[in-house]
Amino acid sequence: MEILKKRILAEGRxxxxxxxxxxxxxxxxxxxxxxxxxxxxxxxxxxxxxxxxILTAEVSGIxxxxxxxxxxxxxxxxxxxxxxxxxxxxVYVESAPSxxxxxxxxxxxxPEFIHAADRILIVDDFLASGKTLHALGRLVHNxxxxxxxxxxxxxxxxxxxxxxxxxxxxxxxxxxxxxxxDGGGIQFAE
Numbered sequence: 001m002e003i004l005k006k007r008i009l010a011e012g013r014x015x016x017x018x019x020x021x022x023x024x025x026x027x028x029x030x031x032x033x034x035x036x037x038x039x040x041x042x043x044x045x046x047x048x049x050x051x052x053x054i055l056t057a058e059v060s061g062i063x064x065x066x067x068x069x070x071x072x073x074x075x076x077x078x079x080x081x082x083x084x085x086x087x088x089x090x091v092y093v094e095s096a097p098s099x100x101x102x103x104x105x106x107x108x109x110x111p112e113f114i115h116a117a118d119r120i121l122i123v124d125d126f127l128a129s130g131k132t133l134h135a136l137g138r139l140v141h142n143x144x145x146x147x148x149x150x151x152x153x154x155x156x157x158x159x160x161x162x163x164x165x166x167x168x169x170x171x172x173x174x175x176x177x178x179x180x181x182d183g184g185g186i187q188f189a190e
Contacts, residue, residue, distance in 0.1 A: 001041055001175040005188060014181045026125050026153060030063045039067020042123060042151045045173045049148045051121040053077060057107055057132055064153050065123040079107035079136060092142050096135035107135050116144035127152040127174055130161030137168045157189050
């Protein structure tokens with residue numbers, strides 16, 4: 001997705017230690033027009049997959065998941081990191097380490113929003129180590145639903161996340177792939 005690559009080059013910052021800061025695009029602020037284009041591209045790639053629901057993790061996955069859900073005309077569910085009083089037990093819960101937050105995060109989804117008949121597409125901002133996405137995949141499995149694919153806005157191929165997700169045996173689509181963050185720069189994969 002060329003427009004996304006251009007925005008990452010113009011506004012992204014390599015912070016070292018494998019961290020790409022794109023807060024002005026995705027993680028703190030969003031450009032609505034760019035986000036709509038991202039959602040439309042995700043929807044185009046999964047148009048024939050029979051998606052009935054999208055699942056993401058709060059908070060940075062919500063914007064691309066919402067625009068993809070709008071384009072596919074399906075509901076969007078996000079795994080909560082803190083259980084509100086309105087979320088009654090039992091809940092589906094999995095944990096994953098967070099590279100940017102440090103430590104473990106719990107991801108929780110109420111059973112009223114994922115059903116065994118669902119065909120779930122997971123949408124998230126980054127595919128890095130794959131651990132958060134794997135936790136979301138386990139949530140889908142625990143609900144007895146079908147996982148039809150994973151869509152990510154940015155994949156950092158050098159972190160091995162795609163390989164880590166291999167046991168989920170689903171199609172993975174990334175809109176932009178970054179091969180490296182060496183020397184303070186951003187290198188895109190072909």
